[in-house]
Amino acid sequence: MITEYESTLKEIRLKRKEAYQLDFPILLCLALGLVSSLVLPAFAPFFGLAAFVAFYRKLVKAARILCPRCNEPFGTNSNIVLGFGTGNCQQCGLALYKNKS
Incomplete structure (x- = not known):
């Protein structure tokens, strides 16, 4: 049962790790x-804001990857994303990580 979803769950785990890594647009x-x-101190805040927007878009994309079981966003479908959510799908409860026991 879990194995049929494993490739998508692996993608979700990978996107969650990548969301906090610096990439070229942010750098x-x-x-x-x-x-x-x-050179022009008045423009510096705009570049800081652009870096934040680039980071936030990665965070939203990672939080809204669709669950393979229910096709709803795995982490959150809120308009304001503050994190990825938990280790389970918010709708159907599919676990992101296998239990060790």
């Missing part, structure tokens, strides 16, 4: 913000 925004703070 670019941070670097441009640093340079901008030295």
Whole structure:
């Protein structure tokens, strides 16, 4: 039963890890913000905001991957995403990790 969902559950686990990793758009925004703070300080906050938006989009994407069992968002379908949710699907309760016992 769990094995038929394992590939999607593995993708959910991978996206959750990747959401907190720095990638090129975020690093670019941070670097441009640093340079901008030295050259034109008024534009530095815009690059910081752009870095936050890039990070937040990754977080939302990871939280809203569809559950393989019920086809609802696995983590959350809230308009304001503050995290991934729990280790179980919010609708059907499918576990993201296998129990060790």
